[in-house]
Structures are given as structure tokens and as C-alpha cells.
Amino acid sequence: MKTKRYCMACDLKDDNILIEKYKEYHAAGNAWPEITASIKDAGVLDMEIYLTGNRLFMIMEVNETFDFQKKAKMDAENKKVQEWETLMQNFQQELPWAPKGIKWLPLDCIFKLEQ
Numbered sequence: 001m002k003t004k005r006y007c008m009a010c011d012l013k014d015d016n017i018l019i020e021k022y023k024e025y026h027a028a029g030n031a032w033p034e035i036t037a038s039i040k041d042a043g044v045l046d047m048e049i050y051l052t053g054n055r056l057f058m059i060m061e062v063n064e065t066f067d068f069q070k071k072a073k074m075d076a077e078n079k080k081v082q083e084w085e086t087l088m089q090n091f092q093q094e095l096p097w098a099p100k101g102i103k104w105l106p107l108d109c110i111f112k113l114e115q
Contacts, residue, residue, distance in 0.1 A: 002064045003045060007107040011093050012054040019054060022091040034080035042071040056092075058104065 012019050024030060026049060039047060043066030050057045075081045092103050 004062050004064070004066070006058075006060045006062065007109070008058040008060070008104040009095060009107055010056045010058070010104045011095050012051075012056060012091050013093050014054045018091050019051070022088075023051070025087075025091075032080065032084060034078070035084050038074065038078055038081050042066060042074055057107070 012022055043063045044060050045063055046059075046061040048059045050059075075085070094100070094103050095105055098105050
């Protein structure tokens with residue numbers, strides 16, 4: 001099976017209390033099972049989120065069936081995912097250069113170590 005990697009960035013509100021709460025929601029075993037199931041159902045094979053300051057970086061390994069538009073449609077039809085997204089709005093904010101309403105932006109790969 002062919003896979004692809006996506007790297008995304010998003011900011012958290014620059015508030016230490018909110019950042020700690022966000023980290024609690026994402027600690028091992030704390031993410032809602034419906035959320036992790038929806039991620040896997042969309043074709044995401046692996047996902048990690050890293051934090052530095054208030055900036056998040058997400059790395060996703062996806063299968064060949066993954067499509068951002070399909071994932072967005074699935075999320076829009078899932079009440080639990082919509083509840084999670086509403087909750088996350090308390091913590092996340094757009095990157096300074098992001099279009100209005102877009103929180104997670106793809107990163108452009110500018111270097112890759114050749115094998």
C-alpha cells in the first residue's frame with residue numbers, strides 16, 4: 001500500500017493555562033475514542049502532534065484513500081467530531097498568515113535528506 005505524509009501547523013492561544021488543558025485533552029488515552037476512530041476511518045495510519053511555545057505541528061501518515069475533502073465531509077456529518085471541534089476552538093487559533101477560518105495549514109517541504 002502506498003502512503004503519503006502530511007505536515008500541518010496551527011497555533012494555540014498564547015495562554016499557559018489553555019495550553020496545559022489542550023495537552024491534557026491530547027495526552028495518551030484522553031482523546032475521545034470517537035475522534036480517534038474518525039481519524040482512522042478517514043485513512044490516517046499514524047498521527048503525531050508536537051508543540052513548541054504555542055505552535056502545533058501535526059504529522060500524518062495516510063493511505064492512498066485519504067482525501068482532505070472526504071475527511072471534512074465525514075467530520076461535518078459526525079456529531080461527536082463537531083462537538084470536539086467546537087471544544088478545540090477554545091484553544092486553537094489561526095496562524096498569523098492563515099486565511100480566515102482556516103486553522104491547520106500544510107507545511108511546504110523545503111529539504112529532504114536523500115537516501
